[in-house]
Amino acid sequence: MKTILFTFFTIAIIASTGAQTSYTVHDYDDCKTLVAFGNQTKYEAETPFSNPDASDTSNPNVTKFTPLAKNATVSLGLPYSINVAAQSNSDKANISFRYYSPTAGAIDAGSGRLVIKLFNRSTGGAATNAKQIDIINKVGGSWQTITGEFDLDGTSQAVIDAGGYDSILFQLNNANAATTPTNDPVFIDDLALNVNPNLSDVTSDLLANNSWIFNFSPDDINKIYVQSDLVVEEASATPSLEGNDSATVMKITRGDAANPYLKFAIDPIDKTAGGTIKYRIYPECKLGVEMNTRLMLRKDNLGATQQASQTLSLIPNIWNEVEIDIAALAGAEITADNLYNDMLIFFNFGDATPEAVNTIFYLDAFQAPSTAVLSTENTTLETGLHLLGNPVNEDFILSKEANSIKIYTITGKTILSYNSKNTTYNVSSLSHGIYYAEATFDTGKKVFKFIKN
Secondary structure (H helix, E strand, C coil): CCCCCECCCCEECCCCCCCCCCEEEEEHHHCECCEEECCCCCEEEEEEEECCCCCCCCCCEEEEEEECCCCCEEEEEEEEEEECCCCCCCCEEEEEEEEEECCCEECCEECCEEEEEEECHHHCCCHHHEEEEEEECECECCEEEEEEEEECCCCCHHHHHCCCEEEEEEEEEECCCCCCCCCCCEEEEEEEECCCCCCCCCCCCCCCCEEEEEEECCEEECCCEEEECEEEEEEEECCCCCCCCCCEEEEEEECCCCCCEEEEEEEEEEHHHCCEEEEEEEECCCCCCCCEEEEEEECCCCHHHCEECCCEECCCCCCEEEEEEHHHCEECCCCCCCEEEEEEEEECCCCCCHHHCCCEEEEEEEEEEHHHHHHHCHHHCCCCCCECCCCECCEEEEEEEECEEEEEECCCCEEEEECCCEEEEECCCCCCEEEEEEEEECCEEEEEEEEEC
């Protein structure tokens, strides 16, 4: 069975004999910075870093990778997967980037060679799961532009089953066994591929067996959420209709903690059953900030239970679509009953720098397996169930009798709770504002958003 760890926009690369358009994915001065990862005992990464060539005034900031050991590697996670499931021998892909090495290098001399590969993170480090793009003898002391066309024929079945190539690997100082290269840094800039990162379908389609947690087209929030070190504005004007057709979306302004998140209280979901979580996210460009997102499942919000996706690169100023296979999440030991009841989305995970404060993201079209959001779906309840009157004055009135009801603030704090069967619940003690009510029925639950006058 095909398993996709995450696919931002699964793209089949089409063969072309003419010039192809390139789309930049890593260029600090264009506000694009991919997530770097790998064995951090073998390299150091610094972004942004001042361009070592002061005469290159159009590119003042670049990325610096310093090897700490022989044959050190570092990888950049792409904001999409290059799907090669339908490739033929004639299919080609294009890549371009610039590098700067203070010293020259070859396999047996200087700072060693620079080797470039495509690979998929979930398939591990096996050589058969990587696609070598180029081997470069370094030129020292000046920026060098590398462009090339390569075919994807021969991709391993493991990579195909995992959704394709999702990362680019740089071996910074490749050398023979008998040679010890110098640990001179390698500077990288202007990385581009001929893969269009823009969403082609402006309408987010609901996957089979999924339901909306929230979707602003129409305005519909089906689960209670808690904000952690960020500010949420619902029904905010979209930054762009290109790539997502909702006129209003959720706006998130990040705080100053390292890991700010939205936590959605979901119906218990069996992690081992798999399924797909999907959402659209638009990060505003902010120089000095690496744009990324991460998703976790937890039980009762306990960190010791969390199952997490990898930290995923985002391209600023466009709508990105994140797709995550629940069964592929990893972390702590699976809970005894395999069940999780919290779903968390993180924004610029791990970034506690001053530059990250007040970074803005927009969120829409958040969906998950129906078992996670079943309680809020009308299909599980009696027909004709609705709130009578909104805004609410003294009484919260339902069209059908509920078994119980809980009232929450927009930050997720429970402030009223009634464990009695009724259609009418007194909320006169509430101050003016926006609240959520979670009503329980014999056939399920439903969340109502209301305004208290």
